[in-house]
Amino acid sequence: MLKRELRVILVSLIVSFILTAAKFAAYFMTHSVAILSDALESIINVIAGGFACYSIYLAGQPKDANHPYGHGKVEFFSIGFEGAMIFIAGLLILFKAVQYFITPRVLHEMVNGLWVVGATTIANLFLGLYLLRSGKQLSSITISGNGQHIMTDVYSSVGLMVALAIIQFTGWNWLDPVVSVLMGSLILVKGYQLMRRSISGLMDETDMKTIDRIIDILVASRRENWIDVHNMRVQQYGNNYHMDCHVTLPYYLSLHEAHEEMKCIEQLVNKGFEGSEVEFFIHMDPCIPSCCHYCLKEACPVRGDAFRGKIDWTRANVLPNRKHG
Structure with missing residues:
Protein backbone atom coordinates (compact mmCIF):
# COMPACT_ATOMS: atom_id res chain seq x y z
CA MET A 1 0.00 0.00 0.00
CA LEU A 2 2.90 2.36 0.77
CA LYS A 3 4.26 1.95 -2.76
CA ARG A 4 0.86 2.79 -4.22
CA GLU A 5 0.51 5.90 -2.05
CA LEU A 6 3.97 7.09 -3.12
CA ARG A 7 3.14 6.40 -6.76
CA VAL A 8 -0.08 8.43 -6.50
CA ILE A 9 1.59 11.42 -4.87
CA LEU A 10 4.51 11.30 -7.35
CA VAL A 11 2.00 11.52 -10.21
CA SER A 12 0.50 14.57 -8.49
CA LEU A 13 3.93 16.16 -8.05
CA ILE A 14 5.00 15.69 -11.68
CA VAL A 15 1.70 16.87 -13.16
CA SER A 16 1.58 19.88 -10.82
CA PHE A 17 5.11 20.91 -11.83
CA ILE A 18 4.20 20.81 -15.53
CA LEU A 19 0.96 22.74 -15.02
CA THR A 20 2.68 25.37 -12.87
CA ALA A 21 5.21 26.01 -15.65
CA ALA A 22 2.35 26.36 -18.15
CA LYS A 23 0.49 28.86 -15.96
CA PHE A 24 3.57 31.03 -15.49
CA ALA A 25 4.06 30.97 -19.26
CA ALA A 26 0.47 32.22 -19.60
CA TYR A 27 1.17 35.00 -17.08
CA PHE A 28 4.29 36.24 -18.91
CA MET A 29 2.26 36.11 -22.12
CA THR A 30 -0.70 38.13 -20.80
CA HIS A 31 0.56 40.07 -17.72
CA SER A 32 -2.73 39.14 -16.01
CA VAL A 33 -2.61 39.27 -12.20
CA ALA A 34 -5.49 36.78 -12.09
CA ILE A 35 -3.42 34.25 -14.04
CA LEU A 36 -0.47 35.03 -11.77
CA SER A 37 -2.72 34.24 -8.79
CA ASP A 38 -3.53 30.85 -10.33
CA ALA A 39 0.16 30.20 -10.97
CA LEU A 40 1.16 31.12 -7.41
CA GLU A 41 -1.38 28.65 -6.04
CA SER A 42 0.04 25.96 -8.33
CA ILE A 43 3.51 26.49 -6.86
CA ILE A 44 2.00 25.36 -3.58
CA ASN A 45 0.83 22.18 -5.29
CA VAL A 46 4.43 21.38 -6.14
CA ILE A 47 5.83 22.24 -2.69
CA ALA A 48 3.03 20.36 -0.90
CA GLY A 49 3.47 17.37 -3.21
CA GLY A 50 7.15 17.14 -2.31
CA PHE A 51 6.41 17.31 1.42
CA ALA A 52 3.59 14.80 1.01
CA CYS A 53 6.00 12.31 -0.60
CA TYR A 54 8.22 12.40 2.46
CA SER A 55 5.32 12.26 4.93
CA ILE A 56 3.81 9.21 3.20
CA TYR A 57 7.20 7.49 3.23
CA LEU A 58 7.66 8.26 6.94
CA ALA A 59 4.08 7.26 7.82
CA GLY A 60 4.73 3.85 6.27
CA GLN A 61 7.68 3.09 8.52
CA PRO A 62 7.06 0.36 11.12
CA LYS A 63 6.54 1.03 14.80
CA ASP A 64 9.67 1.23 16.94
CA ALA A 65 10.64 1.80 20.56
CA ASN A 66 10.44 5.58 20.21
CA HIS A 67 7.19 5.55 18.20
CA PRO A 68 5.01 2.75 19.63
CA TYR A 69 1.97 4.01 17.70
CA GLY A 70 3.87 4.29 14.43
CA HIS A 71 4.72 7.40 12.41
CA GLY A 72 1.30 8.05 10.90
CA LYS A 73 0.71 11.39 12.61
CA VAL A 74 3.24 12.99 10.27
CA GLU A 75 0.36 13.11 7.78
CA PHE A 76 -1.32 15.71 9.98
CA PHE A 77 1.89 17.77 9.78
CA SER A 78 1.75 17.34 6.01
CA ILE A 79 -1.76 18.74 5.57
CA GLY A 80 -0.97 21.48 8.11
CA PHE A 81 2.11 22.47 6.09
CA GLU A 82 0.07 22.43 2.89
CA GLY A 83 -2.64 24.54 4.54
CA ALA A 84 -0.06 27.08 5.73
CA MET A 85 1.45 27.31 2.24
CA ILE A 86 -1.99 27.79 0.70
CA PHE A 87 -2.76 30.52 3.26
CA ILE A 88 0.50 32.33 2.45
CA ALA A 89 -0.26 32.04 -1.27
CA GLY A 90 -3.66 33.64 -0.64
CA LEU A 91 -2.02 36.57 1.14
CA LEU A 92 0.47 37.03 -1.73
CA ILE A 93 -2.36 36.98 -4.25
CA LEU A 94 -4.28 39.66 -2.34
CA PHE A 95 -1.09 41.77 -2.11
CA LYS A 96 -0.50 41.55 -5.88
CA ALA A 97 -4.17 42.38 -6.56
CA VAL A 98 -3.92 45.56 -4.48
CA GLN A 99 -0.75 46.53 -6.39
CA TYR A 100 -2.58 46.11 -9.69
CA PHE A 101 -5.48 48.23 -8.43
CA ILE A 102 -3.02 51.04 -7.69
CA THR A 103 -0.92 50.58 -10.83
CA PRO A 104 -2.97 48.91 -13.61
CA ARG A 105 -1.11 46.98 -16.32
CA VAL A 106 -1.97 46.51 -19.97
CA LEU A 107 -3.08 42.97 -20.80
CA HIS A 108 -1.83 41.10 -23.88
CA GLU A 109 -2.72 37.96 -25.85
CA MET A 110 -5.71 37.12 -23.68
CA VAL A 111 -7.04 34.52 -26.11
CA ASN A 112 -3.82 32.50 -25.95
CA GLY A 113 -3.76 32.85 -22.18
CA LEU A 114 -7.34 31.62 -22.01
CA TRP A 115 -6.45 28.49 -24.01
CA VAL A 116 -3.52 27.71 -21.74
CA VAL A 117 -5.59 28.16 -18.56
CA GLY A 118 -8.36 26.00 -20.05
CA ALA A 119 -5.94 23.16 -20.81
CA THR A 120 -4.39 23.27 -17.32
CA THR A 121 -7.87 23.33 -15.73
CA ILE A 122 -8.93 20.15 -17.53
CA ALA A 123 -5.67 18.42 -16.55
CA ASN A 124 -6.12 19.55 -12.93
CA LEU A 125 -9.70 18.25 -12.89
CA PHE A 126 -8.60 14.75 -13.84
CA LEU A 127 -5.71 14.92 -11.36
CA GLY A 128 -7.97 16.10 -8.52
CA LEU A 129 -10.55 13.37 -9.13
CA TYR A 130 -7.77 10.78 -9.28
CA LEU A 131 -6.32 11.97 -5.95
CA LEU A 132 -9.70 12.06 -4.18
CA ARG A 133 -10.56 8.55 -5.36
CA SER A 134 -7.12 7.22 -4.41
CA GLY A 135 -7.21 8.96 -1.02
CA LEU A 164 -10.73 36.29 -18.85
CA ALA A 165 -13.45 35.70 -21.42
CA ILE A 166 -15.41 38.71 -20.11
CA ILE A 167 -12.29 40.88 -20.18
CA GLN A 168 -11.53 39.79 -23.75
CA PHE A 169 -14.99 40.66 -25.07
CA THR A 170 -15.65 43.82 -23.02
CA GLY A 171 -12.22 45.33 -22.44
CA TRP A 172 -12.95 45.68 -18.70
CA ASN A 173 -9.34 45.31 -17.54
CA TRP A 174 -10.30 46.44 -14.03
CA LEU A 175 -11.99 43.06 -13.62
CA ASP A 176 -8.57 41.36 -13.58
CA PRO A 177 -7.53 42.41 -10.04
CA VAL A 178 -11.12 41.98 -8.80
CA VAL A 179 -11.04 38.32 -9.82
CA SER A 180 -7.64 38.00 -8.17
CA VAL A 181 -9.09 39.27 -4.87
CA LEU A 182 -11.91 36.72 -5.06
CA MET A 183 -9.44 33.91 -5.80
CA GLY A 184 -7.15 35.00 -2.98
CA SER A 185 -10.05 34.99 -0.52
CA LEU A 186 -11.14 31.51 -1.61
CA ILE A 187 -7.59 30.24 -1.21
CA LEU A 188 -7.31 31.76 2.28
CA VAL A 189 -10.44 29.88 3.38
CA LYS A 190 -9.13 26.59 1.98
CA GLY A 191 -5.78 27.06 3.71
CA TYR A 192 -7.51 27.71 7.03
CA GLN A 193 -9.64 24.56 6.64
CA LEU A 194 -6.59 22.36 6.06
CA MET A 195 -4.71 23.90 9.01
CA ARG A 196 -7.79 23.40 11.18
CA ARG A 197 -7.92 19.71 10.21
CA SER A 198 -4.21 19.34 10.95
CA ILE A 199 -4.53 20.86 14.42
CA SER A 200 -7.57 18.72 15.28
CA GLY A 201 -5.66 15.57 14.31
CA LEU A 202 -2.54 16.49 16.26
CA MET A 203 -4.68 17.35 19.29
CA ASP A 204 -6.54 14.00 19.00
CA GLU A 205 -9.87 15.71 18.54
CA THR A 206 -12.66 13.15 18.42
CA ASP A 207 -13.75 12.31 14.89
CA MET A 208 -17.49 11.78 15.35
CA LYS A 209 -17.86 10.13 11.93
CA THR A 210 -15.38 7.44 12.99
CA ILE A 211 -17.17 6.99 16.32
CA ASP A 212 -20.50 6.60 14.53
CA ARG A 213 -18.95 4.09 12.14
CA ILE A 214 -17.68 1.93 15.01
CA ILE A 215 -20.99 2.16 16.88
CA ASP A 216 -22.87 1.05 13.75
CA ILE A 217 -20.58 -1.97 13.42
CA LEU A 218 -21.08 -2.99 17.05
CA VAL A 219 -24.85 -2.44 16.98
CA ALA A 220 -25.24 -4.50 13.80
CA SER A 221 -23.53 -7.52 15.41
CA ARG A 222 -24.44 -6.93 19.06
CA ARG A 223 -24.13 -10.06 21.20
CA GLU A 224 -26.01 -10.77 24.40
CA ASN A 225 -22.80 -10.92 26.44
CA TRP A 226 -21.94 -7.34 25.47
CA ILE A 227 -23.95 -5.75 28.23
CA ASP A 228 -22.53 -2.27 27.97
CA VAL A 229 -19.94 -0.19 26.07
CA HIS A 230 -18.63 3.11 27.39
CA ASN A 231 -15.55 5.36 27.62
CA MET A 232 -14.85 4.89 23.91
CA ARG A 233 -11.91 6.83 22.46
CA VAL A 234 -10.42 6.67 18.99
CA GLN A 235 -7.15 8.13 17.73
CA GLN A 236 -5.96 8.15 14.13
CA TYR A 237 -2.33 7.61 13.14
CA GLY A 238 -2.11 7.97 9.37
CA ASN A 239 -3.92 4.98 7.91
CA ASN A 240 -4.19 3.28 11.32
CA TYR A 241 -6.50 3.74 14.29
CA HIS A 242 -6.10 3.13 18.00
CA MET A 243 -9.33 2.41 19.86
CA ASP A 244 -9.90 1.92 23.54
CA CYS A 245 -13.15 1.42 25.41
CA HIS A 246 -14.75 -0.38 28.35
CA VAL A 247 -17.01 -3.37 27.72
CA THR A 248 -19.22 -4.78 30.48
CA LEU A 249 -19.47 -8.60 30.43
CA PRO A 250 -21.18 -11.15 32.71
CA TYR A 251 -18.93 -11.45 35.74
CA TYR A 252 -18.97 -15.25 35.74
CA LEU A 253 -17.35 -15.68 32.30
CA SER A 254 -14.00 -17.43 32.34
CA LEU A 255 -10.93 -15.53 31.22
CA HIS A 256 -10.91 -17.52 28.00
CA GLU A 257 -14.59 -16.77 27.29
CA ALA A 258 -14.11 -13.06 27.98
CA HIS A 259 -11.07 -13.00 25.71
CA GLU A 260 -13.09 -14.57 22.89
CA GLU A 261 -15.71 -11.82 23.22
CA MET A 262 -13.02 -9.14 22.91
CA LYS A 263 -11.49 -10.96 19.97
CA CYS A 264 -14.87 -10.95 18.23
CA ILE A 265 -15.15 -7.16 18.65
CA GLU A 266 -11.67 -6.66 17.21
CA GLN A 267 -12.41 -8.82 14.17
CA LEU A 268 -15.72 -7.08 13.47
CA VAL A 269 -14.27 -3.57 13.62
CA ASN A 270 -11.17 -4.47 11.59
CA LYS A 271 -13.42 -5.99 8.94
CA GLY A 272 -15.48 -2.80 8.88
CA PHE A 273 -12.28 -0.74 8.47
CA GLU A 274 -10.90 -2.85 5.65
CA GLY A 275 -7.76 -1.25 4.21
CA SER A 276 -6.80 0.19 7.62
CA GLU A 277 -5.48 -1.37 10.79
CA VAL A 278 -7.33 -0.89 14.07
CA GLU A 279 -5.39 -1.52 17.28
CA PHE A 280 -7.45 -2.16 20.41
CA PHE A 281 -7.10 -1.64 24.11
CA ILE A 282 -10.33 -2.95 25.64
CA HIS A 283 -10.94 -2.88 29.38
CA MET A 284 -13.34 -5.58 30.59
CA ASP A 285 -15.78 -4.60 33.35
CA PRO A 286 -17.72 -7.26 35.31
CA CYS A 287 -21.46 -6.72 35.43
CA ILE A 288 -23.12 -5.58 38.68
CA PRO A 289 -26.76 -5.97 39.88
CA SER A 290 -27.78 -2.56 38.49
CA CYS A 291 -26.98 -3.85 34.99
CA CYS A 292 -29.68 -6.54 35.11
CA HIS A 293 -32.59 -4.39 33.94
CA TYR A 294 -30.95 -3.70 30.55
CA CYS A 295 -28.95 -6.94 30.14
CA LEU A 296 -29.96 -8.83 26.96
CA LYS A 297 -28.79 -12.24 28.22
CA GLU A 298 -32.06 -14.16 28.58
CA ALA A 299 -30.59 -17.30 30.14
CA CYS A 300 -28.58 -15.49 32.77
CA PRO A 301 -28.22 -17.74 35.85
CA VAL A 302 -27.69 -14.82 38.25
CA ARG A 303 -30.25 -12.27 37.05
CA GLY A 304 -31.51 -10.27 40.04
CA ASP A 305 -33.84 -7.84 38.28
CA ALA A 306 -36.32 -8.16 35.41
CA PHE A 307 -35.34 -6.92 31.95
CA ARG A 308 -36.98 -3.57 31.28
CA GLY A 309 -35.38 -2.51 27.99
CA LYS A 310 -32.00 -2.37 26.27
CA ILE A 311 -29.80 0.69 26.11
CA ASP A 312 -29.31 1.93 22.54
CA TRP A 313 -25.65 2.65 21.90
CA THR A 314 -25.20 6.21 20.70
CA ARG A 315 -22.53 8.89 21.06
CA ALA A 316 -24.31 10.18 24.16
CA ASN A 317 -23.85 6.98 26.15
CA VAL A 318 -20.82 5.35 24.50
CA LEU A 319 -18.36 8.25 24.91
CA PRO A 320 -18.74 9.12 28.65
CA ASN A 321 -16.59 7.28 31.19
CA ARG A 322 -19.39 5.76 33.23
CA LYS A 323 -21.14 2.43 33.40
CA HIS A 324 -24.86 2.59 32.67
CA GLY A 325 -27.44 1.42 35.12
Missing part, protein backbone atom coordinates in the same frame (compact mmCIF):
# COMPACT_ATOMS: atom_id res chain seq x y z
CA LYS A 136 -10.54 7.34 -0.22
CA GLN A 137 -9.40 3.89 -1.37
CA LEU A 138 -6.14 4.10 0.60
CA SER A 139 -7.62 5.95 3.62
CA SER A 140 -4.84 8.53 3.23
CA ILE A 141 -5.57 12.00 4.62
CA THR A 142 -2.44 13.32 2.87
CA ILE A 143 -3.61 12.25 -0.58
CA SER A 144 -7.20 13.34 0.16
CA GLY A 145 -5.99 16.75 1.36
CA ASN A 146 -3.86 17.13 -1.76
CA GLY A 147 -6.87 16.21 -3.90
CA GLN A 148 -9.07 18.76 -2.14
CA HIS A 149 -6.45 21.42 -2.81
CA ILE A 150 -6.27 20.49 -6.50
CA MET A 151 -10.07 20.65 -6.80
CA THR A 152 -10.04 24.12 -5.22
CA ASP A 153 -7.51 25.06 -7.90
CA VAL A 154 -9.93 23.74 -10.53
CA TYR A 155 -12.87 25.78 -9.22
CA SER A 156 -10.82 28.96 -9.08
CA SER A 157 -9.46 28.31 -12.59
CA VAL A 158 -12.98 27.94 -13.98
CA GLY A 159 -13.88 31.30 -12.46
CA LEU A 160 -10.67 32.72 -13.90
CA MET A 161 -11.57 31.49 -17.40
CA VAL A 162 -14.97 33.15 -17.19
CA ALA A 163 -13.36 36.41 -16.07
Whole structure:
Protein backbone atom coordinates (compact mmCIF):
# COMPACT_ATOMS: atom_id res chain seq x y z
CA MET A 1 0.00 0.00 0.00
CA LEU A 2 2.90 2.36 0.77
CA LYS A 3 4.26 1.95 -2.76
CA ARG A 4 0.86 2.79 -4.22
CA GLU A 5 0.51 5.90 -2.05
CA LEU A 6 3.97 7.09 -3.12
CA ARG A 7 3.14 6.40 -6.76
CA VAL A 8 -0.08 8.43 -6.50
CA ILE A 9 1.59 11.42 -4.87
CA LEU A 10 4.51 11.30 -7.35
CA VAL A 11 2.00 11.52 -10.21
CA SER A 12 0.50 14.57 -8.49
CA LEU A 13 3.93 16.16 -8.05
CA ILE A 14 5.00 15.69 -11.68
CA VAL A 15 1.70 16.87 -13.16
CA SER A 16 1.58 19.88 -10.82
CA PHE A 17 5.11 20.91 -11.83
CA ILE A 18 4.20 20.81 -15.53
CA LEU A 19 0.96 22.74 -15.02
CA THR A 20 2.68 25.37 -12.87
CA ALA A 21 5.21 26.01 -15.65
CA ALA A 22 2.35 26.36 -18.15
CA LYS A 23 0.49 28.86 -15.96
CA PHE A 24 3.57 31.03 -15.49
CA ALA A 25 4.06 30.97 -19.26
CA ALA A 26 0.47 32.22 -19.60
CA TYR A 27 1.17 35.00 -17.08
CA PHE A 28 4.29 36.24 -18.91
CA MET A 29 2.26 36.11 -22.12
CA THR A 30 -0.70 38.13 -20.80
CA HIS A 31 0.56 40.07 -17.72
CA SER A 32 -2.73 39.14 -16.01
CA VAL A 33 -2.61 39.27 -12.20
CA ALA A 34 -5.49 36.78 -12.09
CA ILE A 35 -3.42 34.25 -14.04
CA LEU A 36 -0.47 35.03 -11.77
CA SER A 37 -2.72 34.24 -8.79
CA ASP A 38 -3.53 30.85 -10.33
CA ALA A 39 0.16 30.20 -10.97
CA LEU A 40 1.16 31.12 -7.41
CA GLU A 41 -1.38 28.65 -6.04
CA SER A 42 0.04 25.96 -8.33
CA ILE A 43 3.51 26.49 -6.86
CA ILE A 44 2.00 25.36 -3.58
CA ASN A 45 0.83 22.18 -5.29
CA VAL A 46 4.43 21.38 -6.14
CA ILE A 47 5.83 22.24 -2.69
CA ALA A 48 3.03 20.36 -0.90
CA GLY A 49 3.47 17.37 -3.21
CA GLY A 50 7.15 17.14 -2.31
CA PHE A 51 6.41 17.31 1.42
CA ALA A 52 3.59 14.80 1.01
CA CYS A 53 6.00 12.31 -0.60
CA TYR A 54 8.22 12.40 2.46
CA SER A 55 5.32 12.26 4.93
CA ILE A 56 3.81 9.21 3.20
CA TYR A 57 7.20 7.49 3.23
CA LEU A 58 7.66 8.26 6.94
CA ALA A 59 4.08 7.26 7.82
CA GLY A 60 4.73 3.85 6.27
CA GLN A 61 7.68 3.09 8.52
CA PRO A 62 7.06 0.36 11.12
CA LYS A 63 6.54 1.03 14.80
CA ASP A 64 9.67 1.23 16.94
CA ALA A 65 10.64 1.80 20.56
CA ASN A 66 10.44 5.58 20.21
CA HIS A 67 7.19 5.55 18.20
CA PRO A 68 5.01 2.75 19.63
CA TYR A 69 1.97 4.01 17.70
CA GLY A 70 3.87 4.29 14.43
CA HIS A 71 4.72 7.40 12.41
CA GLY A 72 1.30 8.05 10.90
CA LYS A 73 0.71 11.39 12.61
CA VAL A 74 3.24 12.99 10.27
CA GLU A 75 0.36 13.11 7.78
CA PHE A 76 -1.32 15.71 9.98
CA PHE A 77 1.89 17.77 9.78
CA SER A 78 1.75 17.34 6.01
CA ILE A 79 -1.76 18.74 5.57
CA GLY A 80 -0.97 21.48 8.11
CA PHE A 81 2.11 22.47 6.09
CA GLU A 82 0.07 22.43 2.89
CA GLY A 83 -2.64 24.54 4.54
CA ALA A 84 -0.06 27.08 5.73
CA MET A 85 1.45 27.31 2.24
CA ILE A 86 -1.99 27.79 0.70
CA PHE A 87 -2.76 30.52 3.26
CA ILE A 88 0.50 32.33 2.45
CA ALA A 89 -0.26 32.04 -1.27
CA GLY A 90 -3.66 33.64 -0.64
CA LEU A 91 -2.02 36.57 1.14
CA LEU A 92 0.47 37.03 -1.73
CA ILE A 93 -2.36 36.98 -4.25
CA LEU A 94 -4.28 39.66 -2.34
CA PHE A 95 -1.09 41.77 -2.11
CA LYS A 96 -0.50 41.55 -5.88
CA ALA A 97 -4.17 42.38 -6.56
CA VAL A 98 -3.92 45.56 -4.48
CA GLN A 99 -0.75 46.53 -6.39
CA TYR A 100 -2.58 46.11 -9.69
CA PHE A 101 -5.48 48.23 -8.43
CA ILE A 102 -3.02 51.04 -7.69
CA THR A 103 -0.92 50.58 -10.83
CA PRO A 104 -2.97 48.91 -13.61
CA ARG A 105 -1.11 46.98 -16.32
CA VAL A 106 -1.97 46.51 -19.97
CA LEU A 107 -3.08 42.97 -20.80
CA HIS A 108 -1.83 41.10 -23.88
CA GLU A 109 -2.72 37.96 -25.85
CA MET A 110 -5.71 37.12 -23.68
CA VAL A 111 -7.04 34.52 -26.11
CA ASN A 112 -3.82 32.50 -25.95
CA GLY A 113 -3.76 32.85 -22.18
CA LEU A 114 -7.34 31.62 -22.01
CA TRP A 115 -6.45 28.49 -24.01
CA VAL A 116 -3.52 27.71 -21.74
CA VAL A 117 -5.59 28.16 -18.56
CA GLY A 118 -8.36 26.00 -20.05
CA ALA A 119 -5.94 23.16 -20.81
CA THR A 120 -4.39 23.27 -17.32
CA THR A 121 -7.87 23.33 -15.73
CA ILE A 122 -8.93 20.15 -17.53
CA ALA A 123 -5.67 18.42 -16.55
CA ASN A 124 -6.12 19.55 -12.93
CA LEU A 125 -9.70 18.25 -12.89
CA PHE A 126 -8.60 14.75 -13.84
CA LEU A 127 -5.71 14.92 -11.36
CA GLY A 128 -7.97 16.10 -8.52
CA LEU A 129 -10.55 13.37 -9.13
CA TYR A 130 -7.77 10.78 -9.28
CA LEU A 131 -6.32 11.97 -5.95
CA LEU A 132 -9.70 12.06 -4.18
CA ARG A 133 -10.56 8.55 -5.36
CA SER A 134 -7.12 7.22 -4.41
CA GLY A 135 -7.21 8.96 -1.02
CA LYS A 136 -10.54 7.34 -0.22
CA GLN A 137 -9.40 3.89 -1.37
CA LEU A 138 -6.14 4.10 0.60
CA SER A 139 -7.62 5.95 3.62
CA SER A 140 -4.84 8.53 3.23
CA ILE A 141 -5.57 12.00 4.62
CA THR A 142 -2.44 13.32 2.87
CA ILE A 143 -3.61 12.25 -0.58
CA SER A 144 -7.20 13.34 0.16
CA GLY A 145 -5.99 16.75 1.36
CA ASN A 146 -3.86 17.13 -1.76
CA GLY A 147 -6.87 16.21 -3.90
CA GLN A 148 -9.07 18.76 -2.14
CA HIS A 149 -6.45 21.42 -2.81
CA ILE A 150 -6.27 20.49 -6.50
CA MET A 151 -10.07 20.65 -6.80
CA THR A 152 -10.04 24.12 -5.22
CA ASP A 153 -7.51 25.06 -7.90
CA VAL A 154 -9.93 23.74 -10.53
CA TYR A 155 -12.87 25.78 -9.22
CA SER A 156 -10.82 28.96 -9.08
CA SER A 157 -9.46 28.31 -12.59
CA VAL A 158 -12.98 27.94 -13.98
CA GLY A 159 -13.88 31.30 -12.46
CA LEU A 160 -10.67 32.72 -13.90
CA MET A 161 -11.57 31.49 -17.40
CA VAL A 162 -14.97 33.15 -17.19
CA ALA A 163 -13.36 36.41 -16.07
CA LEU A 164 -10.73 36.29 -18.85
CA ALA A 165 -13.45 35.70 -21.42
CA ILE A 166 -15.41 38.71 -20.11
CA ILE A 167 -12.29 40.88 -20.18
CA GLN A 168 -11.53 39.79 -23.75
CA PHE A 169 -14.99 40.66 -25.07
CA THR A 170 -15.65 43.82 -23.02
CA GLY A 171 -12.22 45.33 -22.44
CA TRP A 172 -12.95 45.68 -18.70
CA ASN A 173 -9.34 45.31 -17.54
CA TRP A 174 -10.30 46.44 -14.03
CA LEU A 175 -11.99 43.06 -13.62
CA ASP A 176 -8.57 41.36 -13.58
CA PRO A 177 -7.53 42.41 -10.04
CA VAL A 178 -11.12 41.98 -8.80
CA VAL A 179 -11.04 38.32 -9.82
CA SER A 180 -7.64 38.00 -8.17
CA VAL A 181 -9.09 39.27 -4.87
CA LEU A 182 -11.91 36.72 -5.06
CA MET A 183 -9.44 33.91 -5.80
CA GLY A 184 -7.15 35.00 -2.98
CA SER A 185 -10.05 34.99 -0.52
CA LEU A 186 -11.14 31.51 -1.61
CA ILE A 187 -7.59 30.24 -1.21
CA LEU A 188 -7.31 31.76 2.28
CA VAL A 189 -10.44 29.88 3.38
CA LYS A 190 -9.13 26.59 1.98
CA GLY A 191 -5.78 27.06 3.71
CA TYR A 192 -7.51 27.71 7.03
CA GLN A 193 -9.64 24.56 6.64
CA LEU A 194 -6.59 22.36 6.06
CA MET A 195 -4.71 23.90 9.01
CA ARG A 196 -7.79 23.40 11.18
CA ARG A 197 -7.92 19.71 10.21
CA SER A 198 -4.21 19.34 10.95
CA ILE A 199 -4.53 20.86 14.42
CA SER A 200 -7.57 18.72 15.28
CA GLY A 201 -5.66 15.57 14.31
CA LEU A 202 -2.54 16.49 16.26
CA MET A 203 -4.68 17.35 19.29
CA ASP A 204 -6.54 14.00 19.00
CA GLU A 205 -9.87 15.71 18.54
CA THR A 206 -12.66 13.15 18.42
CA ASP A 207 -13.75 12.31 14.89
CA MET A 208 -17.49 11.78 15.35
CA LYS A 209 -17.86 10.13 11.93
CA THR A 210 -15.38 7.44 12.99
CA ILE A 211 -17.17 6.99 16.32
CA ASP A 212 -20.50 6.60 14.53
CA ARG A 213 -18.95 4.09 12.14
CA ILE A 214 -17.68 1.93 15.01
CA ILE A 215 -20.99 2.16 16.88
CA ASP A 216 -22.87 1.05 13.75
CA ILE A 217 -20.58 -1.97 13.42
CA LEU A 218 -21.08 -2.99 17.05
CA VAL A 219 -24.85 -2.44 16.98
CA ALA A 220 -25.24 -4.50 13.80
CA SER A 221 -23.53 -7.52 15.41
CA ARG A 222 -24.44 -6.93 19.06
CA ARG A 223 -24.13 -10.06 21.20
CA GLU A 224 -26.01 -10.77 24.40
CA ASN A 225 -22.80 -10.92 26.44
CA TRP A 226 -21.94 -7.34 25.47
CA ILE A 227 -23.95 -5.75 28.23
CA ASP A 228 -22.53 -2.27 27.97
CA VAL A 229 -19.94 -0.19 26.07
CA HIS A 230 -18.63 3.11 27.39
CA ASN A 231 -15.55 5.36 27.62
CA MET A 232 -14.85 4.89 23.91
CA ARG A 233 -11.91 6.83 22.46
CA VAL A 234 -10.42 6.67 18.99
CA GLN A 235 -7.15 8.13 17.73
CA GLN A 236 -5.96 8.15 14.13
CA TYR A 237 -2.33 7.61 13.14
CA GLY A 238 -2.11 7.97 9.37
CA ASN A 239 -3.92 4.98 7.91
CA ASN A 240 -4.19 3.28 11.32
CA TYR A 241 -6.50 3.74 14.29
CA HIS A 242 -6.10 3.13 18.00
CA MET A 243 -9.33 2.41 19.86
CA ASP A 244 -9.90 1.92 23.54
CA CYS A 245 -13.15 1.42 25.41
CA HIS A 246 -14.75 -0.38 28.35
CA VAL A 247 -17.01 -3.37 27.72
CA THR A 248 -19.22 -4.78 30.48
CA LEU A 249 -19.47 -8.60 30.43
CA PRO A 250 -21.18 -11.15 32.71
CA TYR A 251 -18.93 -11.45 35.74
CA TYR A 252 -18.97 -15.25 35.74
CA LEU A 253 -17.35 -15.68 32.30
CA SER A 254 -14.00 -17.43 32.34
CA LEU A 255 -10.93 -15.53 31.22
CA HIS A 256 -10.91 -17.52 28.00
CA GLU A 257 -14.59 -16.77 27.29
CA ALA A 258 -14.11 -13.06 27.98
CA HIS A 259 -11.07 -13.00 25.71
CA GLU A 260 -13.09 -14.57 22.89
CA GLU A 261 -15.71 -11.82 23.22
CA MET A 262 -13.02 -9.14 22.91
CA LYS A 263 -11.49 -10.96 19.97
CA CYS A 264 -14.87 -10.95 18.23
CA ILE A 265 -15.15 -7.16 18.65
CA GLU A 266 -11.67 -6.66 17.21
CA GLN A 267 -12.41 -8.82 14.17
CA LEU A 268 -15.72 -7.08 13.47
CA VAL A 269 -14.27 -3.57 13.62
CA ASN A 270 -11.17 -4.47 11.59
CA LYS A 271 -13.42 -5.99 8.94
CA GLY A 272 -15.48 -2.80 8.88
CA PHE A 273 -12.28 -0.74 8.47
CA GLU A 274 -10.90 -2.85 5.65
CA GLY A 275 -7.76 -1.25 4.21
CA SER A 276 -6.80 0.19 7.62
CA GLU A 277 -5.48 -1.37 10.79
CA VAL A 278 -7.33 -0.89 14.07
CA GLU A 279 -5.39 -1.52 17.28
CA PHE A 280 -7.45 -2.16 20.41
CA PHE A 281 -7.10 -1.64 24.11
CA ILE A 282 -10.33 -2.95 25.64
CA HIS A 283 -10.94 -2.88 29.38
CA MET A 284 -13.34 -5.58 30.59
CA ASP A 285 -15.78 -4.60 33.35
CA PRO A 286 -17.72 -7.26 35.31
CA CYS A 287 -21.46 -6.72 35.43
CA ILE A 288 -23.12 -5.58 38.68
CA PRO A 289 -26.76 -5.97 39.88
CA SER A 290 -27.78 -2.56 38.49
CA CYS A 291 -26.98 -3.85 34.99
CA CYS A 292 -29.68 -6.54 35.11
CA HIS A 293 -32.59 -4.39 33.94
CA TYR A 294 -30.95 -3.70 30.55
CA CYS A 295 -28.95 -6.94 30.14
CA LEU A 296 -29.96 -8.83 26.96
CA LYS A 297 -28.79 -12.24 28.22
CA GLU A 298 -32.06 -14.16 28.58
CA ALA A 299 -30.59 -17.30 30.14
CA CYS A 300 -28.58 -15.49 32.77
CA PRO A 301 -28.22 -17.74 35.85
CA VAL A 302 -27.69 -14.82 38.25
CA ARG A 303 -30.25 -12.27 37.05
CA GLY A 304 -31.51 -10.27 40.04
CA ASP A 305 -33.84 -7.84 38.28
CA ALA A 306 -36.32 -8.16 35.41
CA PHE A 307 -35.34 -6.92 31.95
CA ARG A 308 -36.98 -3.57 31.28
CA GLY A 309 -35.38 -2.51 27.99
CA LYS A 310 -32.00 -2.37 26.27
CA ILE A 311 -29.80 0.69 26.11
CA ASP A 312 -29.31 1.93 22.54
CA TRP A 313 -25.65 2.65 21.90
CA THR A 314 -25.20 6.21 20.70
CA ARG A 315 -22.53 8.89 21.06
CA ALA A 316 -24.31 10.18 24.16
CA ASN A 317 -23.85 6.98 26.15
CA VAL A 318 -20.82 5.35 24.50
CA LEU A 319 -18.36 8.25 24.91
CA PRO A 320 -18.74 9.12 28.65
CA ASN A 321 -16.59 7.28 31.19
CA ARG A 322 -19.39 5.76 33.23
CA LYS A 323 -21.14 2.43 33.40
CA HIS A 324 -24.86 2.59 32.67
CA GLY A 325 -27.44 1.42 35.12
